[in-house]
Amino acid sequence: MKALVKQKAEPGLWLIDVPEPAVGPGDVLIKVLRTGICGTDLHIRNWDGWAQQTISTPLVVGHEFVGEVVDTGRDVTDIKPGDLVSGEGHLVCGKCRNCLAGRRHLCRATVGLGVGRDGAFAEYVSLPASNVWVHRVQVDLDVAAIFDPFGNAVHTALSFPLVNEDVLITGAGPIGLMAAAVAKHAGARHVVVTDVSEERLDLARKLGAGLALDVSRTTIADGQRELGLREGFDVGLEMSGNPAALREMIANMTHGGKIAMLGLPAEEFPVDWARIVTSMITLKGIYGREMYETWYAMTVLLEGGLDLAPVITGRYSHRDHEAAFADAAGGKGGKVILDWTA
Numbered sequence: 001m002k003a004l005v006k007q008k009a010e011p012g013l014w015l016i017d018v019p020e021p022a023v024g025p026g027d028v029l030i031k032v033l034r035t036g037i038c039g040t041d042l043h044i045r046n047w048d049g050w051a052q053q054t055i056s057t058p059l060v061v062g063h064e065f066v067g068e069v070v071d072t073g074r075d076v077t078d079i080k081p082g083d084l085v086s087g088e089g090h091l092v093c094g095k096c097r098n099c100l101a102g103r104r105h106l107c108r109a110t111v112g113l114g115v116g117r118d119g120a121f122a123e124y125v126s127l128p129a130s131n132v133w134v135h136r137v138q139v140d141l142d143v144a145a146i147f148d149p150f151g152n153a154v155h156t157a158l159s160f161p162l163v164n165e166d167v168l169i170t171g172a173g174p175i176g177l178m179a180a181a182v183a184k185h186a187g188a189r190h191v192v193v194t195d196v197s198e199e200r201l202d203l204a205r206k207l208g209a210g211l212a213l214d215v216s217r218t219t220i221a222d223g224q225r226e227l228g229l230r231e232g233f234d235v236g237l238e239m240s241g242n243p244a245a246l247r248e249m250i251a252n253m254t255h256g257g258k259i260a261m262l263g264l265p266a267e268e269f270p271v272d273w274a275r276i277v278t279s280m281i282t283l284k285g286i287y288g289r290e291m292y293e294t295w296y297a298m299t300v301l302l303e304g305g306l307d308l309a310p311v312i313t314g315r316y317s318h319r320d321h322e323a324a325f326a327d328a329a330g331g332k333g334g335k336v337i338l339d340w341t342a
């Protein structure tokens with residue numbers, strides 16, 4: 001089968017022929033229809049410091065996908081050929097304290113699909129049945145392909161109650177954009193999104209941000225004044241990984257404000273801890289999705305009319321992966337989709 005592979009320990013990805021994956025007794029074999037390109041895939045392609053430390057070659061990359069089940073192992077009873085599925089990209093150990101307690105998203109030994117083992121940028125992917133999400137409700141294929149990052153957005157956005165609250169989202173990448181849509185849908189009063197890309201701020205306005213601020217030209221405090229906020233934001237969703245964004249967020253929170261932090265900073269950096277303490281701010285780190293509470297929430301949000309269509313801005317054949325990756329790396333659009341059937 002064709003797969004997009006990190007073949008050599010150097011920049012690049014190669015579309016080559018590899019053997020079809022094995023299907024163990026508890027596994028599901030999936031014919032991949034569409035996939036989403038994630039920042040992680042860009043790191044692996046660029047072969048940056050993180051990738052060099054993390055990735056063993058050769059590796060089939062990719063973790064965001066939708067596909068159709070074509071075969072199941074003998075122990076799989078509740079998933080059948082023909083089912084439309086996406087996959088949870090974190091494979092948990094099943095043995096640690098949190099796994100045994102049913103808190104699988106807190107597993108201390110997760111393996112990443114397309115990171116620690118072969119992934120989904122291929123004609124077929126094999127996954128344990130416990131990592132497979134069956135789409136039982138009608139869903140657009142492009143949206144189904146990005147359930148993994150949509151889940152990051154939902155997990156973060158629904159970490160704290162949002163009804164009638166003023167919400168600040170720093171970073172209008174694909175995940176920040178989806179979080180803006182979720183926050184608005186979930187009943188937030190003001191949803192303010194910041195970025196330094198005008199194109200992405202325009203997308204944020206389309207997805208439900210009442211105010212989208214270019215922080216290279218204005219400040220979040222100016223945004224607060226424009227909206228007439230007097231005491232700061234109630235909830236902050238950090239979606240950029242940028243130190244300046246978190247610092248400004250902390251400075252603009254109300255007393256008792258709550259911050260959910262998904263953005264992954266590249267290195268340590270200082271923040272105003274005295275302000276966090278004296279304003280009694282809660283900071284919560286978010287990794288991945290809750291299995292499978294977040295997946296239920298995503299399905300129900302879409303059933304309830306949440307529209308993610310504007311977040312998908314690039315569609316390519318898998319054969320045009322070079323152009324697709326250049327689009328995703330441009331940092332101006334939303335999500336980029338690869339079609340594995342064309």
Ligand SMILES: NC(=O)c1ccc[n+]([C@@H]2O[C@H](COP(=O)([O-])OP(=O)(O)OC[C@H]3O[C@@H](n4cnc5c(N)ncnc54)[C@H](O)[C@@H]3O)[C@@H](O)[C@H]2O)c1
Pocket residue numbers: 038039152170171172173174175176194195196197200215239240241242244245261262263264265286287288331
């Ligand atoms: N914790 C997790 O499980 C998890 C999962 C996926 C992604 N991530 C991280 O979440 C973040 C968002 O992911 P993405 O794919 O949307 O990333 P992205 O890189 O596409 O988006 C980040 C955005 O932040 C903007 N930005 C840069 N400096 C800023 C500033 N000072 N203020 C406001 N915005 C600023 C950038 O212009 C960019 O549009 C990334 O840091 C990513 O590494 C974490």
Ligand SMILES: [Zn+2]
Pocket residue numbers: 037038039040063064148149
């Ligand atoms: Zn991803």
Ligand SMILES: [Zn+2]
Pocket residue numbers: 092093094095096097098099106107108109
């Ligand atoms: Zn575990």
